[in-house]
Amino acid sequence: QVQLVESGGGLVQAGGSLRLSCAASGRTFSRNTMGWFRQAPGKEREFVAAITWNGGITYYTDTVKGRFTISRDNAKNTEYLQMDSLKPEDTAVYYCAAGGQYYSGINYYPGYWGPGTQVTVSS
Numbered sequence: 001q002v003q004l005v006e007s008g009g010g011l012v013q014a015g016g017s018l019r020l021s022c023a024a025s026g027r028t029f030s031r032n033t034m035g036w037f038r039q040a041p042g043k044e045r046e047f048v049a050a051i052t053w054n055g056g057i058t059y060y061t062d063t064v065k066g067r068f069t070i071s072r073d074n075a076k077n078t079e080y081l082q083m084d085s086l087k088p089e090d091t092a093v094y095y096c097a098a099g100g101q102y103y104s105g106i107n108y109y110p111g112y113w114g115p116g117t118q119v120t121v122s123s
Contacts, residue, residue, distance in 0.1 A: 002026035002112050004096045009117030012086055016121070020081040022096030022114055029053075030074040033102035035110065036081045038092035038119075045095065047106040049081060059105055064090075086121045094119050 008020040020036070035050035049060045049070040058070050067086075072079040079096065094117050097110035 004098055004112055004114035006094065006096045006114045006117040009094060009119045011120045011122065014086060014088055014121055014123050016086050017082070017084045018086065018119060020083065020094055020096075020117060020119075022079045022081075022098075024077045024079075024098055024112075028074075028077055029098045030077070032099045033108065034072055034079040034096070034098045035102075035108050036070065036079075037095045037097055037110075038090075039095070039116075040089075040092040043092075047108060048094070050102055050106075050108045051079065052102065061106060083119070086119075088121045088123045090119065091121050092119060093117065 003025045006022050012018055031053045033052050036048040037045050038048050039045040051058045051070045051072055067084050069082040096114035099111035100109045102108045
C-alpha cells in the first residue's frame with residue numbers, strides 16, 4: 001500500500017520559516033515527479049511546486065518563487081519544501097504529491113496524495 005506522510009507543519013510568525021517533509025512508502029518514486037499543493041480555507045487546491053525525478057527541473061507557482069525551495073532525496077524516498085519569508089497568505093493545508101503525470105509549468109496531475117499538514121502564518 002502506497003503512503004505519503006507529510007510532517008513539519010505548524011504555526012509560525014510572518015517572516016519565519018518552516019520545512020515540510022514527505023516520506024513515501026510502499027513503492028519508490030525515484031523515477032517520478034514529486035510535488036506540493038496547498039488548499040487555503042474556502043479556496044480550491046492549488047499547485048505550489050514540483051520537482052522531476054532527478055531534481056533537474058523544478059517549478060514554482062509565481063506567489064512562492066524566491067521564497068520556497070523544493071528538493072528530494074531519492075535514497076530516502078522523501079521530498080522537502082523549505083518555506084522562507086512566510087506570509088499570512090501562505091496559510092493552508094499543504095499536500096505532498098507523487099507520481100502521475102507532469103507536463104510543464106503548473107500542469108502536474110499526481111497519482112498519489114498525502115493527507116496534508118496544516119501551515120498557519122500569523123501576522
